[in-house]
Structures are given as structure tokens and as C-alpha cells.
Amino acid sequence: MERERDLIVIGGGPGGMGAARAAARAGLRPLLVQFGGIGGDCTFTGCVPSKTLIEAAARGESFAAAIAATRRAVGIIAAREDDDIFRREGIDVLHGRATFRSTHEIDVDGIILRSRRFVLATGAVPAIPPIAGLDDIEYLTNENIFELDKLPASLAVLGGGPVGCELAQAFRRLGAEVTVIEELDRLLPKEEPEASTVIADAFRAEGIDTRVRQQMTRAEPGESKGSARLHLEGAEVVAAERLLVAVGRRAASQGLGLDAAGVATRGGFVRVDSHLQTTAEGIWAVGDVTGLMPFTHAADEMGRIAVANALSRRPRRRFQPSAIPWVTFTAPEVGRVGMTEAEAADHGGRVAYLPMSEVDRAVAAGDTRGFIKLIAGPRLVLRNTGGGRILGATVVAARGGELIHEAALAIQTRMFTGRLAQAVHAYPTWSMAIRQAAAQFFMEIEGRRARPAAPPRRI
Secondary structure (H helix, E strand, C coil), X not given: CCCEECCEEECCCHHHHHHHHHHHHCCCCCEEEECCCCCHHHHHCCHHHHHHHHHHHHCCCCHHHHHHHHHHHHHHHHHHHCHHHHHHCCCEXXXXXXXXXXXXXXXXCCEEEEECCEEECCCEEECCCCCECHHHCCCECCCCHHHCCCCCCEEEEECCCHHHHHHHHHHHHCCCEEEEEECCCCCCCCCCHHHHHHHHHHHHHHXXXXXXXXXXXXXXXXXXXXXXXXXXXXXXXXXXXXXXXXCCEEECCCCCCHHHHCCCEECCEECCCCCCEXXXXXXXXXXXXXXXXXXXXXXXXXXXHHHHHHCCCCCCCCCCHHXXXXXXXXXXXXXXXXXXXXXXXXXXXXXXXXXXXXXXXXXXXXXXXXXXXXXXXXXXXXXXHHHCEEEEEEEEECCHHHHHHHHHHHHHHCCEHHHHHHCCCCCCXXXXXXXXXXXXXCCCECCXXXXXXXXXXXX
């Protein structure tokens, strides 16, 4: 193996794969260093198995069939990301743990490699809160929950964010009794408050016991292996056959020798500028290890941006998170891009709101849960001419994850809001709701007109 490389990528998840492929397309022969299988968390313990489980649960399959489906999906997708495929694409692969010896030198299990350019893409791992007694319980995380062979009769989920909510609903539909414990005042606390309300109502209708404003103070093992007794504030106790910890992620940055390389961190996450360069010359970082946007598609985009900047004399491309959408795959789905209403209030934002009960396709499908919220703001010179520009959007609907991309495109291209209202949409489609909402910026539509964005409520 060549010990001097043009570019070395550390981490073989979405960010690392995106970076390595971008380098190969630019004519380099990059080296991809990965501990474990290529594909990382997304392929083996994240997006692929979780969404497969969610789909199987929605179809009413048994737990055994659902778990078999997840393993089958992981196998199919992992086979598209193996070493041989990457080598045919012009990317060398080395499996092992990388540790920086200096800014331009790493040690991979005793093999010393050098490069003027590195891309860090080591991802993140589940964050475990410092709760008394938690270490005495064989708790689950996204890293091992898909290894279960038997459906637990009851599941307690610590954390009401996207991972906690998605798996809570899936396991409830598979037949488990589920309790969700969230210390903040609502589920999905980073989303619009109205979105949290819709999901809370959906959980209530499906029999999921939701405890918000609840903090777990202590945990102790139950009578059977893996079971737990969770002590909440106020002396309440929740007993469950299994406990899933889903309170967030922490950067997988330990053991990399970042100090030797001169790479600074903040709260464990690697510090980067808008060009994704770290505090060390010649080292860029992408994906979850940066703490910027913990999404597969964001990591892939970062990987390509970082390599473009690494190969330029002066960094030119910036990572712009404002146009990157994300989805929580509950039922209904929660799609989001850009600003929330509260964030847009300081930018002269206006809000168009449309409940799905007024969308004909939702009525025809018999699922009118949710809403569309489009947020537009003035341009620097033209102000609100043409409706201004889209600043953000939230879509809560059965197809919310698909509908959000039209708003993402509007933000990315800085199009006039009026273009969304002008574009003819096929009837009756879910996406026609985007046009219905956008039209509110220009006229009253069935009693609805865009209003000024409201500032956050002071509690």
C-alpha cells in the first residue's frame, strides 16, 4: 500500500463515501479508512433498518417478519457499498482504527500513512445520560435494538425526539405497550409546536403513553433480564420489559488523536468553519462528527463540499444548511426545511397555514391529520415583490417527507414565492397543497390569508 496519499478520508459512512467519491471524480485515488463495514450507522443501525421496520409495522406484519425485513434490507444495501465496488470506482479501502500522529500523518493499526489533505467523517454514537443506575440495565439504543429476536411486551423510550418517536410508534404497531418519557414540554421539541401537537394526538390515538415534562431520576433493573424500573420526578415509577435510550447523539471523536493534529472540538464535536475546514490546515470534517446536521443527505453534501474546497487554492463552497430538508418518519410524517415561524419573526416573515383537512387528496385518502406551513420573507431590495422568498416550511402529513422538497427547492434556488402558486399541480395530488398554501401570500383562499410570523412565546 502506498504510504503517501493525495487525500485520506477517515470514516466510511455517508459523509465519508460522498467525500471519497467526489475525490475520485476529481481524478484522485483517495484512501477510505473505515472501522467496520462501509455504510456506517445509516446502513447498519440507522436509516435503513429503522425505516424498514417502520414500513413493516405499518403493513401490520409480525415482529419476526419485520426484523427479517430489516436484516434483508440492510444486506441488500450493504452489498452496494462493499470494498470491491469502491475499488472499481477508484477508491482504495483500508479497514482499521485511525489515529493522528500529526497534522499530516495517521496511524491505522500500525500502518503509518501521510497526506496533505484529510476529511474526517467518523459520525456519532448514541448519547447516554448520566442517570443513576442506568449502567446496571441492559438498555437498548439504535445500535442494538434491531438485534432483538423477540418483541418485548413493554418498551419504555427515553427521549421524545425523532429516533424515540419513530421507534415508539413502530413498536406500538408491532404489539408492544410503549411509554415515551421526554423531559421537555413536548414531543419533537425542535419542530413547530403544531407539529408536536399532531404527533402527540396520533400517539394518544394509538395507545402510546406519553410523559412530557418528566425527568428520569434513577433506574434499576427489573425482575427479568433487560427489564427496568424507571423512577421519575414525583416518585412515579415506570416498569418496562426493555428500555430504549434515545436522547441524542455525541460525536465519535474520541481516540482519533485530534490534539496531535491541532483539530479543536466543542462539546466533543469537531469545530469547522462555513467551508467545513477544521482548525488544522489541510483537515476538513463532515457529517455527524461536526454536530451541524445529523442527516445522511446532509453528510453526503458536506463530503462533496469539503473535497471541492480541499482541492481549491482558496475555499469557495460553503455549506448552507438552510435549504437542506429533514423528515421524522412517524405517521403522519413531519417534513421540515429552513426556519420555523418563531425564527422568521425577526426576519419580517409571513406565514401561510393550511390544514390537511382542506386538501382534497387527504380527504380522499381518509387521513387529514396535519398541516402545511410555508414561511416567506422579504428580499433585500425587492422586499415582498412576487411574494418574497421562502424562508422555511413544515409539512405534517401522510406524505410530509415527500412534500417538503418543493419548498427545499424554492429555498435552494431563491425563487419567488409566487412561482409555487403559479405552478400547475395535478389534481388530486398531495403536492397540490403546496400551491394552495403559497396562494395565500397573494389573496384570500377559502377564508385563509398569509399573516405575520409570530415571535416565540415567552414562558
